[in-house]
Amino acid sequence: MPKAYLTIDDSPSERTDDLVDFLADRKIPALLFVRGVHLQENPKAIERAIGKGLVIGNHSFAHKPAGEMEPQEWCDDFELCEHLIEAAYARCEIARPGKYYRFPYIDRGDGKKIEQIDAASVGENNKTSILQQYLKDQGCTQPFNNMPPEYRSDAADCLYTFTARDWMLNDKHRGHQPLKTMDDLKSRINSDEGLKTHEHAHVLLLHDQPDIFDEVCALIDYFAEKDFEFLAY
Numbered sequence: 700m701p702k703a704y705l706t707i708d709d710s711p712s713e714r715t716d717d718l719v720d721f722l723a724d725r726k727i728p729a730l731l732f733v734r735g736v737h738l739q740e741n742p743k744a745i746e747r748a749i750g751k752g753l754v755i756g757n758h759s760f761a762h763k764p765a766g767e768m769e770p771q772e773w774c775d776d777f778e779l780c781e782h783l784i785e786a787a788y789a790r791c792e793i794a795r796p797g798k799y800y801r802f803p804y805i806d807r808g809d810g811k812k813i814e815q816i817d818a819a820s821v822g823e824n825n826k827t828s829i830l831q832q833y834l835k836d837q838g839c840t841q842p843f844n845n846m847p848p849e850y851r852s853d854a855a856d857c858l859y860t861f862t863a864r865d866w867m868l869n870d871k872h873r874g875h876q877p878l879k880t881m882d883d884l885k886s887r888i889n890s891d892e893g894l895k896t897h898e899h900a901h902v903l904l905l906h907d908q909p910d911i912f913d914e915v916c917a918l919i920d921y922f923a924e925k926d927f928e929f930l931a932y
């Protein structure tokens with residue numbers, strides 16, 4: 700049975716309550732990486748998600764690519780989102796399980812927007828090292844266990860092993876990207892060699908965006924139909 704951690708980026712949205720109910724109905728654990736701007740506008744949805752047992756991670760405040768920010772600006776942005784997450788857990792009176800961070804666009808500071816995780820794409824330079832050290836100093840860790848070798852388990856930020864590219868079907872991108880239909884997304888899941896292994900856990904990346912809510916739920920159900928077991932955090 701393949702095992703996977705479900706991660707969902709860009710929360711909260713106007714459909715977060717529905718997404719949380721969908722996951723709760725199926726008893727699927729998930730880590731929601733929140734955008735601080737969205738959390739500030741809609742804290743109730745994230746407090747409700749925390750109450751239902753979902754884990755909240757930091758996906759920056761302004762969702763700008765780190766490669767386009769000075770280190771200090773990037774640190775300030777990280778902290779803005781951190782304060783909002785801390786406050787949400789405090790209001791719920793639930794202990795935060797850990798600090799987890801995912802870079803917007805998986806731009807870790809070098810301007811690369813990683814679409815495929817491998818040694819060539821996940822490199823280090825002076826700036827990525829500064830940001831990694833900062834995250835470590837802040838106590839950011841990995842929430843995933845039993846990851847494949849190409850996953851950087853020594854990193855302080857959260858990567859992924861399979862991105863569903865669900866965003867290609869949102870209102871902004873639909874029809875203008877290589878994947879245009881649900882069938883396209885599903886056949887990519889079927890043909891991905893990495894997803895076929897049962898030896899390591901997978902980290903799936905999907906999105907909380909209102910215009911692809913139905914598609915995201917259908918994809919999660921599709922993984923479940925294919926016998927993926929969703930791992931708890």
Ligand SMILES: [Zn+2]
Binds near residue numbers: 708709762803804
């Ligand atoms: Zn994002």
